[in-house]
Amino acid sequence: MFKKIAATSLLVIISTSSFAGQKICxxxxxxxxxxxxxxxxxxVRITAALIGSVSAASGTITAQRETKSGLEMDLNHYFLNNTGGSFHTVDHAELTAVPGKSGNFMIEINYxxxxxxxxxxxxxxxxxxxxYGLVxxxxxxxxxxxxxxxxKL
Known part of the structure; x- marks a missing residue:
């Protein structure tokens, strides 16, 4: 009986520790x-209502440079969800000018x-x-x- 309890306990410990190090995505x-x-x-301050995984964001454009195709920006954002979570990002954006539409850009951001x-x-x-989108x-x-x-781990 003792051997069964010891073996079961060992299996529980091994199983629990293998789950503890698993990456959760x-x-x-x-x-x-x-x-x-x-x-x-x-x-320039950025504010946005969002639908999806996060519900609100606020950000700042920290640097802006002209490029051959439009603009390049460095940004940061604070994201919030409706279940009490938040995170901060440091970002890079590429803005490509839309031909014939002065001031309009296709935008791609990596957060x-x-x-x-x-x-x-x-x-x-x-x-x-x-x-990605339009601004x-x-x-x-x-x-x-x-x-x-x-x-996260």
Missing amino acids: TPIGGMAMPTFSPQADGS SIEKESTTGTFKGYEGNFKS DLNNMEGLVRYSGEIC
Whole structure:
């Protein structure tokens, strides 16, 4: 009897420890409608209502450069969901000018989660995700689709 209990206990310990080190991944995706707001200090604030994995975002354009095809931007964002989770990202965006539509750009953004910034239901998650869409800098608005997968140990 003792041998059966010991063997069962050992199996439980081994099984539990193998699950403890497993990577847990979750898809992230949805749509965002950003609004760009120039600030008194010259920076541009981004706010957006989102549908999907996150429900709100706020960000800042930290640097902007002209390129042959349009613009390149460095950004950061704070994302929140409706279950108490949040995270901060450091991002890079490529904006390609739409021919014949001054101030309109196709946009592609790569987001990198700062692991130490994660809270609540996003605690411990890390990784990258992306978005693409259109922005109208004349009217300071846009529409983007974001997607990817984030993971934690």
